[in-house]
Amino acid sequence: MTRLEHRLRVLQQYVRDEAPALRAAAQELDGHPDGSTLYPQVPLLDRLATLQIPRRYAQDPLVIEGHEYFLTSAVERVVFHEEASAHGDAALLLSAPGSLTAGMLVAALGDDAQQRMFFDRVRARPTWTFLAMTEPQGGSDAANLRTTLTPCDDGFRLNGTKRFIGNAHRAPLGVVTARTGPGPLGIRCAIVDTSHPTCSAGPLATLGMRGALGTLDFRDVPVPEAHLLGRHLSPTRRGMWGWLHAFNPLRCVAAAMGVGIARAAHSYARQHLPQRHDALRRRLDTLGARIRGVQSLTRHAATAVDADPANAHLPAAAKTAAAGLAVEATSTALRLLGPAARLEHPLLDKWARDAFGIECMEGTSHVQAMTVFSALARTDTALR
Ligand SMILES: Cc1cc2nc3c(=O)[nH]c(=O)nc-3n(C[C@H](O)[C@H](O)[C@H](O)COP(=O)(O)OP(=O)(O)OC[C@H]3O[C@@H](n4cnc5c(N)ncnc54)[C@H](O)[C@@H]3O)c2cc1C
Structure with missing residues (x-):
């Protein structure tokens, strides 16, 4: 699923139009990280705060061109978070009100009364x-x-x-x-x-x-x-092995943020590199091809998780690839823009620092590698 279907492209375009408003607020948060109640009035964050709620408890889906989005499928979440990170800012998304991570666990493990209690509160007003x-x-x-x-x-x-x-x-x-x-x-x-x-x-x-x-x-x-x-x-479904499944879609979202950071750095470098530097521009072309590859893997992983929530290895592979990609793209962009790039391009410097955060979110690459390896070992055993 490299090319998105029409419905998802409509969502992508909406986020692309709204996300640039996140950038000024993101730099403000980077400069004053202790502002514990800082909450910029950005329409995209307001909207996100009351999405990602299961349909049964949601009352106000995002509606664009007649399409409804609850942002509860992994694919919708991936499209939203990649685009908002590419044109806005991943760190601000993580700092925003809403129920991305906790909501996933409540939806997976909560009974009707628990889900109602939790999601009614999140839906009533933007709530962290x-x-x-x-x-x-x-x-x-x-x-x-x-x-x-x-x-x-x-x-x-x-x-x-x-x-x-x-x-x-x-x-x-x-x-x-x-x-x-x-x-x-x-x-x-x-x-x-x-x-x-x-x-x-x-x-x-x-x-x-x-x-x-x-x-x-x-x-x-x-x-x-x-x-x-x-x-x-x-007991098996509510214990650790039960709730670990809820992390598979979250890993797709972390991967989408990594792809988004890489895209942001890539397009920033393309915009700021002098036109005449053909050799440097070719390096950006190579990076662009790698970004498209990891983007495709991430979308594929999200589709697989929507079909089978127990699919752990594709989200793990996508998350590992995207974490490495975000670091590679931001450090390449900084290198191409010269030795003073961190000082002259504070937004790029910020993304380069943020990129390392993707590595730890929802488990480090070592942990993801164990998940991928277990799946490969199972397939190998089954084929024998
Ligand atoms: C931006 C960001 C957001 C986060 N959000 C949350 C959140 O909302 N909630 C939450 O609970 N946590 C959150 N975390 C924490 C994150 O889940 C942890 O950082 C991560 O699980 C790793 O744990 P640790 O940092 O304690 O490292 P450790 O577990 O101490 O690992 C240290 C190093 O050892 C390696 N390692 C560990 N075990 C093995 C092994 N068996 N084999 C090989 N290598 C191994 C790791 O890969 C790592 O390189 C967040 C982290 C970041 C950066």
């Missing part, structure tokens, strides 16, 4: 949410988390610390992964309201994707039993 998995001792080994949910008379008490969490310092609610018992089946997800006084949050200083990440500390935070996701599911 978070998905808190990563802990200070490491994020790759998700099975080794230390945050606990301990049963008590009126539900559970949440204790632990989370780091590198998107919008942790802005969001009034989100989803937290925590241990209720031993083994992978004992890792559960809960909807957590951060208004309790023993829950504290703060911004995290980073080099790239500045302003997007924060930290969360929970000390005996009460969590009602009704907020524990997956209570209507079997």
Whole structure:
């Protein structure tokens, strides 16, 4: 699916027209990343805030030329996030209100009452949410988390610390992964309201994707039993192996952002390179071909995930390729524009820093490589 069908091209054009308004706000956020409530009045972000809600709970889809978009399929999300990163800014998208990551888990694991509670709140007004998995001792080994949910008379008490969490310092609610018992089946997800006084949050200083990440500390935070996701599911479907599936579409979105950053850097360099530099322009042509290849892989992965949400290897391959591409494209653009490029082209410098963030989002390339390798090993065994 290299060429998009008409309906998706209409969405792509809408985002392309609206996204340039993100750039000034993105540079403002990069310069003042601690502005914990900074929320630029950009129509595209306002619109995004109440999309990505399952049809059953959404009331206000995006309508363009008679086409309706809920932004709940991986393909629609990929088109939106790639275009908004290519013509706008990926870091600002990550810092925006809405329910991209937490909503995916609530949709995958929540029963009707839980989904209604969560999505009604997100739909009512632009609301930041978070998905808190990563802990200070490491994020790759998700099975080794230390945050606990301990049963008590009126539900559970949440204790632990989370780091590198998107919008942790802005969001009034989100989803937290925590241990209720031993083994992978004992890792559960809960909807957590951060208004309790023993829950504290703060911004995290980073080099790239500045302003997007924060930290969360929970000390005996009460969590009602009704907020524990997956209570209507079997232990295998609500435990770790159940919620890991929700990450497959998210990896496609991270890949789309990587492709978008690469496209932004590529077109920026093309615009700013002197016309006479044929050799340098040929290097940009080669980079352009690579971008189209990874874009095609990412769209293919999104289509595969929409057909089979358990497909993990294509999103993992796309995410790995896009993370490398974003770094390659931004560093190539900086090199081509000369030794002072980081100073003379602050937007490009920002994208070059942001590009490294794609590597860690939704799992590093080492972790993705293990997923791809497992799929290859399974295919190899099946063919023997
Ligand atoms: C922009 C951005 C947004 C993020 N948003 C969120 C969010 O919203 N919620 C959230 O919970 N987290 C979020 N994260 C955190 C992210 O998920 C983690 O950074 C990631 O999982 C890696 O964890 P870590 O940084 O602790 O590295 P570690 O897990 O400590 O890994 C360090 C290094 O060791 C390698 N490694 C680890 N295990 C293995 C292994 N078994 N084999 C080979 N190599 C290995 C890794 O590849 C990495 O290079 C975000 C990160 C970024 C950069």
